Amino acid sequence: MPFSTRWNEKPLDDVESACGFVSTRAAFVAQTTLYGYVRTRAGTRYTQLFDDDLFAQSLNIAKWQLFLACAADLAAYVAARCRERLDKDSEQELALLFLGSALAEYEEPARTVPDWAEAVQRAESRLRLVRPDPEDPVAAFRGSEDALIHWAPIADELKIHDEGIVRNSIRFKWKDIRTQLESSLKADAVAEDFVAVRPAAE
Secondary structure, three states: OOOOOOOOOOOEOOHHHHHHHHHHHHHHHHHHHHHHHHHHHHHHHHHHHOOOHHHHHHHHHHHHHHHHHHHHHHHHHHHHHOHHHOOHHHHHHHHHHHHHHHHHOOOOHHHHOOOHHHHHHHHHHHHHHOOOOOOOHHHHOHHHHHHHHHHOOOOHHHHHHHHHHHHHHHHHHHHHHHHHHHHHEOHHHHHHHHHHHHHHHO
């Protein structure tokens, strides 16, 4: 199942629109960086690789694990951008809401990715423990960088040589996403909407 990367470029002024941004932009970064890396390494053999069942399975696992990491990174970052109107607990709850909304759009991972539930729990635990610094965006998105290197179905000896380039590639993608966020996010409005709907959700 392909990810949905379509995003309506309207202001992010409530929880629903911010959830949509996290989901679609995380999917975009996950797909373009993973498939771009594999395509570059495979060259003319790229399409032939999909006839290999083991490779296709490995790529599918990598796709979902990277999407999870991207969604967690972006969820935490967007919530952090709203923190002036939120206390620490509310910021964490908002990040968890963003992540949960992104994952809820898809049913496939639990059926095709080993230990998916445990991976989700680790991502949720990280959101409860880590509050990213919006002024240090490289550190804020380190989780997805690490996931791309770890999960990409590329030989380890090649990854050693590729690591710097691969990390830069995903950093450039995130830079573009942060530019979109900067121009669209109405942080006060999202925070106020979350506080307003939060009691009904508890």
